Amino acid sequence: MARSLGQMFKGFLRLGSGLTTRTPCPPGPGSTHRASLLCTTAALQSFLFPKPRDLSLPNSSWGPDMMRLYEHYNSLCEVETEGEKQPGPWRRLPSYNRILKYATGGVYLSKIIQSKARLFTRNIKQQGAAFEYVVFVNKEEQKCVCVFQAGHLLEGPPGHVHGGAIATMIDSVAGTHATYLSGLVLTANLNINYRSPISLGSTVVLESFLDKKEDRKTFISCKVTSADGSKLHTEATALFLSITVSNIIGM
CATH class of the missing domain: 3.10.129.10 (Hotdog Thioesterase)
Structure with a gap:
């Protein structure tokens, strides 16, 4: 049980570190598919890792x-x-x-x-x-x-x-x-x-x-x-x- 909790804890740390390095999505109607993906990532970050x-x-x-x-x-x-x-x-x-x-x-x-x-x-x-x-x-x-x-x-x-x-x-x-x-x-x-x-x-x-x-x-x-x-x-x-x-x- 201790090992599984430790692995889960480290996994969340890695996930959080990855998400926090993303670039915020740019405003404007001309957003590309990549920008939309970044917007989704930013939204997921705020949901999973609120301040x-x-x-x-x-x-x-x-x-x-x-x-x-x-x-x-x-x-x-x-x-x-x-x-x-x-x-x-x-x-x-x-x-x-x-x-x-x-x-x-x-x-x-x-x-x-x-x-x-x-x-x-x-x-x-x-x-x-x-x-x-x-x-x-x-x-x-x-x-x-x-x-x-x-x-x-x-x-x-x-x-x-x-x-x-x-x-x-x-x-x-x-x-x-x-x-x-x-x-x-x-x-x-x-x-x-x-x-x-x-x-x-x-x-x-x-x-x-x-x-x-x-x-x-x-x-x-x-x-x-x-x-x-x-x-x-x-x-x-x-x-x-x-x-x-x-x-x-x-x-």
Whole structure:
């Protein structure tokens, strides 16, 4: 069963890659048979491989601090050189309700493989109720930054964020960073020190740093601070192990 799922997954990836390289169909009544074929291919592509919704973009629930920090880091994703915009040192990472949707054709695959599964941090539809966040990565500095706004459904101590929700975000951000650096990984160890509570509805910043890499091991450190950087809320270290797609399918 694991082998057949793996073969099907790879097949969809190849199919998706082939379709996405097609040239879009030209407009106008004088279309040739080839153009008609390309139109059909484009339509098939949009049907089989629809674009997933990026949940890391601003919505009406984002507060002033969340928007300010988003705009700050987003502005660093592009720089203007001699009147032309070029990629900057930072990159915003898209976020979907399933990791599977990152793959070509992932939206379609997610409908047939555990279709009800959802990423824990993206499984609540109500905007602002739980995890609102956006992640940026800097390849040169080997650093990752997440702007996180905690919703009312994440309560632990009255009026404050549950420690498990904080741990979830640290694991998610550090894991995303490790994946960006080393490919597919799984968390092997996570150590957390809670310094001060986080108020519900507030915005905090999670910063992830690469400590070192050894063979399959990627060591990451992370800290959580207030939006202005004046207060340290949490510190953590994590170890991630590199894996392959076959490791995931065979679990």
